[in-house]
Amino acid sequence: MDMQAFDFVRQLAASHYLVRALHVVADLGVADQLGDRPTASQLASRLDADADALRRVLTLLASRGVFRLDGDHIQHSNASEFLRSDHPASLRSFVRMFGQQIQWQCAGDLQHAVRTGEAVATRAFRGGLWGYFEENPTDGRIFGEAMVAKSAAQIADILAAHDFSPYRSIADIGGGHGHMLRAILARHSAATGLLFDLPAVIDEAKGAGDNSRLSFQSGDFFTTPLPQADAMLLMEVLHDWDDAHCGAILNAARLALGAAGRLLIIEIEMTEGSAPDWPKLLDIVMLTLFAARQRTNAEYARLLQANGFRVERQTSTPGGVTIIEAMVA
Numbered sequence: 091m092d093m094q095a096f097d098f099v100r101q102l103a104a105s106h107y108l109v110r111a112l113h114v115v116a117d118l119g120v121a122d123q124l125g126d127r128p129t130a131s132q133l134a135s136r137l138d139a140d141a142d143a144l145r146r147v148l149t150l151l152a153s154r155g156v157f158r159l160d161g162d163h164i165q166h167s168n169a170s171e172f173l174r175s176d177h178p179a180s181l182r183s184f185v186r187m188f189g190q191q192i193q194w195q196c197a198g199d200l201q202h203a204v205r206t207g208e209a210v211a212t213r214a215f216r217g218g219l220w221g222y223f224e225e226n227p228t229d230g231r232i233f234g235e236a237m238v239a240k241s242a243a244q245i246a247d248i249l250a251a252h253d254f255s256p257y258r259s260i261a262d263i264g265g266g267h268g269h270m271l272r273a274i275l276a277r278h279s280a281a282t283g284l285l286f287d288l289p290a291v292i293d294e295a296k297g298a299g300d301n302s303r304l305s306f307q308s309g310d311f312f313t314t315p316l317p318q319a320d321a322m323l324l325m326e327v328l329h330d331w332d333d334a335h336c337g338a339i340l341n342a343a344r345l346a347l348g349a350a351g352r353l354l355i356i357e358i359e360m361t362e363g364s365a366p367d368w369p370k371l372l373d374i375v376m377l378t379l380f381a382a383r384q385r386t387n388a389e390y391a392r393l394l395q396a397n398g399f400r401v402e403r404q405t406s407t408p409g410g411v412t413i414i415e416a417m418v419a
């Protein structure tokens with residue numbers, strides 16, 4: 091018997107406890123408390139946790155490279171540094187977002203998505219994920235922060251790969267807290283930006299950073315006409331929707347852009363082959379939550395062509411993000 095394969099499957103079968111342990115330590119803020127290399131007991135009293143349970147959870151995580159145990163003392167590993175709130179590329183809110191009740195509940199109902207191809211989030215909550223955030227604003231705020239966190243690794247690549255200097259006005263549709271738009275405006279002092287998102291998100295975004303040359307519009311891209319601009323960004327928005335809903339968003343974009351405007355789709359390209367990479371995992375998140383998908387560049391090109399756009403260029407960045415430039419056909 092291949093004991094290695096046997097053990098691999100056995101450990102995989104219980105890996106939701108490993109993942110849950112990661113969510114719990116991110117929620118508790120363990121990574122923010124390690125400056126003085128505390129013991130598990132010291133840590134537990136600071137965090138109002140049980141010392142024995144906390145030590146065991148940290149032992150499990152440390153065995154997978156998250157934190158290091160030095161005798162009784164807890165220290166950072168390279169991986170656990172990313173759980174610190176003050177890390178410049180902190181993943182704390184990103185981890186907390188994946189630990190939210192709706193994510194956990196939807197993952198638990200994956201079988202429904204596999205049997206039917208239907209979205210689970212809309213089955214679990216009225217209005218799906220976005221409706222859930224409206225009713226649970228604290229989780230919505232953490233989701234928004236998670237989008238900022240995941241973008242930290244993408245923004246420099248995007249700015250290096252695409253020349254935003256020709257645009258005087260840039261609209262970011264479903265732009266979350268405005269992190270991408272603020273980064274573009276900081277580079278291009280002649281440009282103005284307009285951030286479009288759902289009302290609660292726009293309220294959060296107004297307090298999320300420097301608002302110079304930035305204006306805000308709240309609305310629903312299925313019902314509110316989109317703002318006119320030289321360039322319109324859709325960053326990790328279309329992957330949340332099936333082809334029919336993407337068609338509706340692209341139709342609204344087409345009406346707003348007119349003949350001269352440029353549409354910039356920014357997405358993580360779906361990979362082929364069997365490398366155990368992020369897009370394959372994200373694809374199943376999209377399937378489960380929304381009956382949506384990660385798409386290849388060719389799939390995006392087809393989607394755009396089917397909805398009245400002509401693809402001008404596709405640029406892949408080293409971090410796996412692709413920028414697809416399109417104009418009204």
Ligand SMILES: C[S@@+](CC[C@H](N)C(=O)[O-])C[C@H]1O[C@@H](n2cnc3c(N)ncnc32)[C@H](O)[C@@H]1O
Nearest residue numbers: 237241264265266287288291309310311325326
């Ligand atoms: C996956 S997030 C991407 C955020 C940001 N573009 C980024 O890449 O960091 C999708 C965004 O779409 C927004 N959104 C969802 N449904 C929307 C709707 N009907 N109208 C406007 N925005 C919507 C969400 O609030 C969220 O900010």
